[in-house]
Amino acid sequence: MPGQSLLQRILGQTGLYAAIACYVIFALLPIYWTIKISVTPQDLLYSEGIKLWPSRMTLANYTSVLKATDFPRYFLNSILVSVTTAVIVTVVASFAGYALSRFRFRGKAVVSLVLLLTQTFPLVMVIPPIYRIMGQLGLTDNLYGLIIIYTAFNIAFATFLMQSFLDGVPKDLEEAAMIDGCTRFEALRRVIMPLTLPGMGATVAFVFTAAWSELLFALMLINSESQKTFSVGLLTFVGKFAVDWGQMMAASVMALIPVCLFFMFLQRYLVTGLTAGAVKG
Amino acid sequence: MASVSLRNVHKKFGPITVLESIDLDIADGEFVVLVGPSGCGKSTLLRSIAGLEAINGGEIQIGDRPVTHMAPKDRDIAMVFQSYALYPHMDVRRNMAFSLNLRKSPAALIGERVAQASAKLGLNALLDRLPKQLSGGQRQRVAMGRAIVRNPKVFLFDEPLSNLDAKLRSTMRTEIKALHQSLKTTAIYVTHDQVEAMTMANRIVVMSDGVIQQVGPPLELYDRPANMFVAGFIGSPTMNFFDAVIVKGAARLVDGSLLPLAPAAWKEGREVVIGIRPEHLHFADQGLPATVTVVEPLGMSTQVTLDAADERVTLLALERPQLSPGDRKYLTAKAADIHVFDRVSGLRLN
Numbered sequence A: 001m002p003g004q005s006l007l008q009r010i011l012g013q014t015g016l017y018a019a020i021a022c023y024v025i026f027a028l029l030p031i032y033w034t035i036k037i038s039v040t041p042q043d044l045l046y047s048e049g050i051k052l053w054p055s056r057m058t059l060a061n062y063t064s065v066l067k068a069t070d071f072p073r074y075f076l077n078s079i080l081v082s083v084t085t086a087v088i089v090t091v092v093a094s095f096a097g098y099a100l101s102r103f104r105f106r107g108k109a110v111v112s113l114v115l116l117l118t119q120t121f122p123l124v125m126v127i128p129p130i131y132r133i134m135g136q137l138g139l140t141d142n143l144y145g146l147i148i149i150y151t152a153f154n155i156a157f158a159t160f161l162m163q164s165f166l167d168g169v170p171k172d173l174e175e176a177a178m179i180d181g182c183t184r185f186e187a188l189r190r191v192i193m194p195l196t197l198p199g200m201g202a203t204v205a206f207v208f209t210a211a212w213s214e215l216l217f218a219l220m221l222i223n224s225e226s227q228k229t230f231s232v233g234l235l236t237f238v239g240k241f242a243v244d245w246g247q248m249m250a251a252s253v254m255a256l257i258p259v260c261l262f263f264m265f266l267q268r269y270l271v272t273g274l275t276a277g278a279v280k281g
Numbered sequence B: 001m002a003s004v005s006l007r008n009v010h011k012k013f014g015p016i017t018v019l020e021s022i023d024l025d026i027a028d029g030e031f032v033v034l035v036g037p038s039g040c041g042k043s044t045l046l047r048s049i050a051g052l053e054a055i056n057g058g059e060i061q062i063g064d065r066p067v068t069h070m071a072p073k074d075r076d077i078a079m080v081f082q083s084y085a086l087y088p089h090m091d092v093r094r095n096m097a098f099s100l101n102l103r104k105s106p107a108a109l110i111g112e113r114v115a116q117a118s119a120k121l122g123l124n125a126l127l128d129r130l131p132k133q134l135s136g137g138q139r140q141r142v143a144m145g146r147a148i149v150r151n152p153k154v155f156l157f158d159e160p161l162s163n164l165d166a167k168l169r170s171t172m173r174t175e176i177k178a179l180h181q182s183l184k185t186t187a188i189y190v191t192h193d194q195v196e197a198m199t200m201a202n203r204i205v206v207m208s209d210g211v212i213q214q215v216g217p218p219l220e221l222y223d224r225p226a227n228m229f230v231a232g233f234i235g236s237p238t239m240n241f242f243d244a245v246i247v248k249g250a251a252r253l254v255d256g257s258l259l260p261l262a263p264a265a266w267k268e269g270r271e272v273v274i275g276i277r278p279e280h281l282h283f284a285d286q287g288l289p290a291t292v293t294v295v296e297p298l299g300m301s302t303q304v305t306l307d308a309a310d311e312r313v314t315l316l317a318l319e320r321p322q323l324s325p326g327d328r329k330y331l332t333a334k335a336a337d338i339h340v341f342d343r344v345s346g347l348r349l350n
């Protein structure tokens, strides 16, 4: 900036980076601590409790989680539930969001309002009725039951999310495509969809993370070992008299891996500005 | 190439009538400009022809095919949008080839057509760029190229130049006109800019509030506007209007001064409005008394603003009058240059 002395600029820059560093430390410290505990040998856990890094490291927690517990199964269950939910929700929300963004139809305001209302119920309130419904449908203790519930709970927000992304794609584009020879659906597939990939990426990521870390319903509806998701599985490390911190943290670190990979993969779709240059300028 | 005809076209948005009983015949190869103030329904009419809006009544025919109920893609038209509407994820080449690709034209033909169009529009160096890497004028050209490549029956333009700066706008205006002269494809061009309308059109359609006010060649509209709306809309600076009463075949203005009218069967005492274009007003030794308020030299001409007969009057002088604000002058106009309109209906009387 003009009119600022060199000193002011240096101070300003330093302050900026210090603030960013503080935030990053604040956000990453729990994850760092989780990793630290996971590699700390059992006998050092309490004696070196507040040290930044243990004097000895071990991978024993990881091997015992993988070999001696049902954790790999929980993990696969979680992947199945989260990916399926994310895909179904994103596809449905894309079409629903498109309808809300582009068409004028009777009852549109009511549909939007009802979607919004579903977001206002406290979850604990709806657990008993849902438990009964799922029980009668034979969907308790069943991963499909979880998929259905997660889909239902995420679809409203995802629809609004997709609607706002689609609102950002100029209507002129699909009209141009329709004049150029597309049906409405072809225009959607060839022009609108490529431009809403960032939005769909964000929606997939949002729903995936929500389903991946969901605990309440998974805890209520699932009993058998073979159907547990990892969030429920983590609780098995909490015993009656003690918590196996080392194994729990090792399991947690492994649970973070798919989410990290997922976001790394989605990163390029999450960049905005893909529609730049479509109109005006 | 094809003619376009509209029969009794109606369009409503909810309870609001936007187009009212539009009848229009456009000949094969003609360049027709729809002009009118913002919100008068020009875009809606164009979009109805394109099939982007369903009409509530009437018929649309392109060539010898009724297209009233056809999807846009089956109407064989191309449209250039005000926003250009380039596909942002495709480079210039793919933007231009999009429609031909959809029709599964042979690759050789597509390549040839794109090459022709890009040569014509000077886009050769830009074919591999994305729309966001182009300037406004270049985007405009790509939008034109995309329309040309298809070789459609009709070109539709919706204010294609209004996002460009003044200089580029006048260059592109000339280019579009030259393009039309070489392609000879029927074109319907929407604008709110009457200068664009005057310079580009074979025929102008003036619209107001969803109704066609007058259709005709530019100079005919300029010389013989059918009503006060057209008279006031076409021409810049705009026509001067004065309330007047017919007295012995002349017009008596509110200050009592008389302006001669061309001989006709004028009804004594009729209340009229007379219109005089700024370039048809002259200084004289007698006539309508006026006081100079502003003098604006434009180089080629001088625009003088005066107060006369309770109106603000504009005069365009080709010579360079020596005037200063406050000067008192007399104005006259030739009888043949005075337009007479009915005070109530606004319709032309002479």
Ligand SMILES: Nc1ncnc2c1ncn2[C@@H]1O[C@H](COP(=O)(O)OP(=O)(O)O)[C@@H](O)[C@H]1O
Pocket: B013, B018, B036, B037, B038, B039, B040, B041, B042, B043, B044, B045
């Ligand atoms: N989709 C729409 N829904 C409701 N009203 C509309 C819609 N599109 C246009 N209008 C109205 O129709 C009238 C004509 O609009 P338009 O054809 O865009 O005018 P112009 O292009 O001449 O400026 C305006 O009053 C506008 O508000």
Ligand SMILES: [Mg+2]
Pocket: B042, B043, B044, B159
């Ligand atoms: Mg318009």
